[in-house]
Every structure is written in structure tokens, then in C-alpha cells.
Amino acid sequence: MRQRILKRFVMTIVVMLLLPSCLKEGDTTVLVQDPQMIPLITDYLPEDLLLLFGEENVHFGYRPPVVDMEFKSQHEFVATNLEQPYGPQPGEHSPITYFHKLSHQYFQEADYAGMTSEETRCHLVSPVYLMGNGNDFTVYYYEVLKTEGSPEHAVLMSGTLTERGIKDFTYGYKIMGYKGTDVPNTATPVNTIFIFRDWDGMAEKYSWFDDNLLNHQKLEEP
């Protein structure tokens, strides 16, 4: 009797394993994952940077798009808090090309790698924070550059993800201070803010990143 029961049990398990799924077919699903509790941008970045950047250029929301893209931007000055006429004039084009790479790590976090055409090495910031909704997103973070004086920047960028790149790309930063001891006299003063946007409105998708360009050292947040 014992053996018969065991045999039936084993047979039942085998048959059930071989059964096709009893669930209905379908191709939609609901993936539920908690978003992280990232710092609110208004608590995180300096107020004067946010104000100069403009609320209309910031995309709010907690479901940003997946931004995995390398792109470059050529900047036109939009605003600065530097006293005129020493600072660049609004509408003036920057001679510097910026290269960016965003690697989405999580729902509201990404890794950022960036460099300018004046630099030979790129720097990596991890994590940077994302917010947004639909294809609109905003990225914000702090970084310490490896350029002269090691300036620390509070950075904010925003735009709309498209097939060709980032539309309406806007970029701004504030110099929070200098971490290095060799700050040149000609260095831009602390608390200076620059706001740019891409001069043709589109920061083009562009393949530039190479592991050899990395400093191989993650920069710490302040």
C-alpha cells in the first residue's frame, strides 16, 4: 500500500510538471519596484542655482525615462550671475564641447561620465539623481573636477529623451568651492553660476566614451 501511494504521488508530481501552464496567454505585465528615496532637488541643490536655471526648465516627477545614452552638447550661454561685462553675454556660444554619458542604474539613479573637449580624461560621478516623467527628465548631482584647483560643482541638467539625443538640453552649474590648494588667480569666483543650453536645441547622441578616458576613480559626493 505504501509503495502504491508513493508511486501515485511521484506520478502526480511528474504529470503536473509536464502540464502546460494553466494561466492565460498575455503579453502585458505590471512590474512593481520601489523607487528610491532620493534627495529632493530643492533640498539638495543651492536655491540660487535653481532659480537661475528656471523652474520651467526643470522636469518634475518620480518616473523618469531610462536614460542610457552618450551625447555631446555645444553650449550657448543663457544666464550667469557674474557681473557684466566680465562674464559671457547671453546668446554667446561657448567654444567648449561637452561630452556626457548617462548610464541608468536604477529608477532614479544613474552613473554619469563627462568631459569637455579641453580635457583629456573624463570623470565619473555615481550616483547622480534623476527625476521626471514620460521622456522628460532632470539630472542633478555634485562633482569635483580634476581641473586646476579641483572645483566643486553643483550641476543640474534637463531635457527630453528622443531618438536623436536630448532635446531642449539645458545645463547649469554653480561653483561651490575649490578643493585643491593650487587655485589659480584667474579662477572663476566661488558661487558663480552658469546656465547654458544647446545652441541648436538638441544635444546629439554621440559615441565618445572609452574606458581609457576614465580616471578609474569614483568621485565622492560632498
Next chain:
Amino acid sequence: MRKRLLLLLMGLMSVVMVQAQFAKPLKKNEVQDRVFSIGVTGCFAANDMIYSEVKKSLLSPMLAPSYGLAVEWNASSHFSVGTDVSYATRGGNEVFNIECLTSYSTSTFVREKYHLSLKGVEIRVPFTFYFGEKSRLRPYIFVAPRFCLWTGGNYHWERTYEDGSAEPLVYEGEVTQAMIRPYDLSAVAGAGLCGHLKMRQIQFFVKFDLGYGHSLLNTFSQAEVDGDVSFQGWGNMDGVTIGKRFQQNLEARLTLLVPLQKPAADACDFNQKPRRPKR
């Protein structure tokens, strides 16, 4: 670590069972030690989904019952193996609140709720070790592999804004193959108490135990893993499945078993007085 321990215990129990299968045939007067019982079982479980890569902000388990038939064979006065076949409801609830800025000076709380209810046939094979010999209530521990085959279910997902700035968004419907692996294999372990009751000539065992179950397989469907799905209710995170999703549950189970043979006096008996040694 927890899974390894469970597997180790299950392995040990399997060895004991195999050993019991090859044991010497029983003599007539030894049958009482080896009791075959049949009965009903039901449990009430707090079910939850956990993610390998996500720290959940709110614990909101889904409470659901399951019920079915059970058989148990006592291989000796300490060991038994059984089988439960139940109609079970599993799944989970996910809830989170997040403060979301709507401008520099205003924010709202967004609440997302997801309820997944899976229904199916569940087979459990508990290997049980009973402590003690002549106590009124015998404590026991068990480990069990558990196989579930999902036959249906439903889901409900909604997003609401505290300030009412946007209309609530709701998706709901039947569970499909795209949402869950169609079967699950779990390991369950727990402890309980067994009482041997006698009403007139009918004897039965009442077992109550608490167990913890954890799926051993990723419950994401193959389509979800492959990104071969059209998502709903998930904004623009198309094609992103991060890590693995497992099911866990804490269950309280009550089982009523009627022995088909007369059990030994010391099997789980508190009606019998202890035997006096023969002079």
C-alpha cells in the same frame, strides 16, 4: 544561508525516509508504531513578494487562506512524511508612498498600490520530526518542499495623488503567463504541536504549526526576464526587469488527521497512562 539550511534539513529527512523504506517488514504487533492517517488541512498565510534588488518601503502582506487534503505516514514514533494537496491563494501586496515635487515650492504624495492574487494547486511534502514519547502534546518540526501550479488569479494596480492633481490611474485584470512564472517551487520549514484526541471510538490527530516558506525560483515570468512584454502601469520603464522576485509567506496551518490504524499508545497520546514496567 537560510536556503542551504533548509535544503540540508530536507536532505537529512530524505535519508531517514529512504532508510525507513528499506526497513525490515513489520510484525503484526508493530503496526501500531507506523500509522497511516488521512484528513483535511487548512492554512492562513501572510504572503509577500520580495525582490533581490529592492528594499521595500512598506510591509503590506496579503492574507489568504488555502485548504485541501492531507495524508501522513508515521515511519516511526519520531519521523513522518506526509503530502498535502491544497487549493491555495498566494501573491502579495506592494504599497509605497513617495513625496514628489510638482514645482519648487509644492509637492504631493503619490501612492502606488499593487495587489497580485494567484490561485492554484499546491502540493507539499512535509517531513516531520516529533519530539518526546509520552507527553500530552508533542512538539514537532518539519521541512517541506512545496510545488505550486498557478491556474489563475487577478491583479489590481493603482496610482493616486494625494492632492488630486491627477486622475487616479488603475489597471486590473486576470493574471496571465506574462506576469508570473506558471509554477513555483518553495521550501517550507516550521514547528508546531500535535495532539491526539479521542472521541468515543474515533481517534484523530490535531496538528497546529507555524511555517515559513520561501520560493526557490525567480517568480518573474520568462517574458518579463526577456523584456518580451508590453508593460502596463509602469510609466516608461519599458523592458527593465531588475534582479529576481521571490515569494515568501508565513503561515499558520491546522491539520486534522484520522489514523487508519490504531496508533501506538505513545505516538501522540495523552489519554493513556504511562505503562508500568513489568516486574
